Amino acid sequence: MLNWIWLTFFICAFLSGLGQYFFNxxxxxxxxxxxxxxxxxxxxxxxxxxxxGILSFWMGMLKVAEQAGLVEQxxxxxxxxxxxxxxxxxxxxPALGHxxxxxxxxxxxxxxxxxxxxxxxxxxxxxxxxEKDTASNPQILFLVLNTSSVTIFPITILMYRAQxxxxxxxxxxxxxxxxxxxxxxxxxxxxxxVQGLKIFDRVVAVYFTGMGLFLFILISYLxxxxxxxxxxxxSFIANTLLFSIIILFIVVATIRKINVYESFIDGAKEGFSVxxxxxxxxxxxxxxxxxxxxxxxxDYLLSGIRWLLEGINVDTAFVDALPTALMQxxxxxxxxxxxxxxxxxxxxxxxxxxxxxxxxxxTETTFYVIAVYFGAVGIKRIRHAATCGLFADIVGITTAIxxxxxxxx
Numbered sequence: 486m487l488n489w490i491w492l493t494f495f496i497c498a499f500l501s502g503l504g505q506y507f508f509n510x511x512x513x514x515x516x517x518x519x520x521x522x523x524x525x526x527x528x529x530x531x532x533x534x535x536x537x538g539i540l541s542f543w544m545g546m547l548k549v550a551e552q553a554g555l556v557e558q559x560x561x562x563x564x565x566x567x568x569x570x571x572x573x574x575x576x577x578x579p580a581l582g583h584x585x586x587x588x589x590x591x592x593x594x595x596x597x598x599x600x601x602x603x604x605x606x607x608x609x610x611x612x613x614x615x616e617k618d619t620a621s622n623p624q625i626l627f628l629v630l631n632t633s634s635v636t637i638f639p640i641t642i643l644m645y646r647a648q649x650x651x652x653x654x655x656x657x658x659x660x661x662x663x664x665x666x667x668x669x670x671x672x673x674x675x676x677x678x679v680q681g682l683k684i685f686d687r688v689v690a691v692y693f694t695g696m697g698l699f700l701f702i703l704i705s706y707l708x709x710x711x712x713x714x715x716x717x718x719x720s721f722i723a724n725t726l727l728f729s730i731i732i733l734f735i736v737v738a739t740i741r742k743i744n745v746y747e748s749f750i751d752g753a754k755e756g757f758s759v760x761x762x763x764x765x766x767x768x769x770x771x772x773x774x775x776x777x778x779x780x781x782x783x784d785y786l787l788s789g790i791r792w793l794l795e796g797i798n799v800d801t802a803f804v805d806a807l808p809t810a811l812m813q814x815x816x817x818x819x820x821x822x823x824x825x826x827x828x829x830x831x832x833x834x835x836x837x838x839x840x841x842x843x844x845x846x847x848t849e850t851t852f853y854v855i856a857v858y859f860g861a862v863g864i865k866r867i868r869h870a871a872t873c874g875l876f877a878d879i880v881g882i883t884t885a886i887x888x889x890x891x892x893x894x
Contacts, residue, residue, distance in 0.1 A: 490812075490819060494773035501780035517779045525775035526768060528829060533764040535648040541756030543640045546734055548752025549745055553738035563588055566692045570673075570682060571623040573613070580609035584627055592637045603631060604861050611862040619866040620859060626676045628858055628870050632851045633672035633877035636665050639846040643727075645825065646842060651833040655724050659707070660839075660892050661846035664885040666700055668848050672877025679869050707891075770822030774808075778826065783808065802894065803886050805830075805837035809844050810882045814875060817850040840889040847881030 502518055505511040563585040567574075574580055583606035606627060614621045620628075639661050646654040670693075677684050684693070710718055738745045777783045787808075791801045806827055812820040824845045828838040851874035859867060 491769060491773050494777045497782050498773075498776040498780040501777075501782035501785070505781055514780065518776050521775040521779035522772050525771040528825075529764060529768040529771045532645070532648060532825065533761065533767060537757055537761075539644045539647055541753040543644065544756030545749035545751075545753035546731055547640075548755070549738050549743070549748045550734040551752075552743050552748045553734065553741055555734065555737060557586070561585070565688050569686050569689050570626060570677075570684075572682070573621065574610070574623050575613070578609070578613065580606055580613070580623070583609050587627075588630060591631065603627075603858060607858045607862050611864075616866075618863060620864050620868050620870055622680045624859075624864070625868060625870045625873065626673075626680070628854060629672050629676050629873045629877060630669065631858070632849045632854045632874040633665070633669040633881065636661065636846060639665075641821075642824075642842050642846045645821075645828075646833055649825070649828050649833045653720050653724075653834070655727060656720050656834075656892075657839055657842045657846065658727070659703075659722060660843045660885065660888040663700065663704070663888050664843055664847035664881050666696065667884040668877045668881030670696060671880045672873060675873045675876050676869075679873060767822060767825075770819050771825060774822055774826045778830070800890075802836055803840050803889065806840035806844060806886075809841040810886075813844060813848060813882065814851040814878045817853055820845055820850065836889070836893055839893045840886060843885040843889050844882050847885040848878045851875055851878055 498518060502514045505514040564581055567581050567584050568576060571581070571584075583603075587603040587606050607624060610621065610624045610627065611617065614624065639658065642657065642661065643654045646657070676682075684690075707718070735745055738748065774783070787804050790807060791804045794801045794804065808823040809820050809827060812823045824838075824841040827841040828835075831837045851871065855867060855870060855874065859870070
């Protein structure tokens, strides 16, 4: 799919360039296209190079948390919930532990650890799947939880904002938390409804009540703040929480007699290779998006959407962030590149850039997750997985836009 998206961007840019030349008399259009290619190539390298230090630091801290057993503890906290949400999985089956570990790693922002654990979880679920080419109920629920992507620690987005010069990279922390919580909660409830799961259980009620109560308290507190204090308070909470989490990692690791410094160095080494590995993907998508904008095609698309929304009296300040939303279900690297392009065009602390960053953190890439997780175990019939996953995407993206208006307008 990503192959066709990439090719479509270049072909549309070429056709739009021809239209600009023949119908609008723009004789410089192809000069702009080639210049954009060079500019985006340089921007890709600058971003990847700048990410080395930031990514290495966070990979180091997350390695400390992993070796201190914090991810394992979070997994144990989640295990009772999944025993009830997946009644088809036998009690004590290894899949429940793998699922809990995968979601715990996702919550902590450990993408590199989450994917292999997630594949192991899907393989474990496949072992008890009666129809090997058809997704089982537990497999679909697990996949939707991955694509709704509840993230407590959106490291990657904060890193990109810092690298691109934001005055307050963590300003989007609480908006992302609210958006990803909404997508996960409603995505889960959608699966529960479709599968006819019985969630009227004391343990399930405790988990749902806990999550709902946390969100209610947070929203109630923030809603009482004057608009001029909302962003400032959000920034204070986010930065205080992030630094407190770092201290928690270090203190727990020290108590458990982990060599914090060596663990950090081991993780930081991984961060360097991860930052370098990002470059080809970032380069491919940023160049394609750059020529699409330089050709005028992206502006035409956004102008059309803006015109439709103005016709029904809807504010259109968020429209410039929509390319990230449109790409999000299809390609994670494409959506990330769209976010960076929006930041590069409008400014990292502009409203469209803040909306794009919040959208990027609200959900995962549905079709990528389906392809990777189901493809790994030979699933051909995905049943209601895509429908529920896209529902979670829509909830997350819609919430991200609404929350961004609340925090940043």
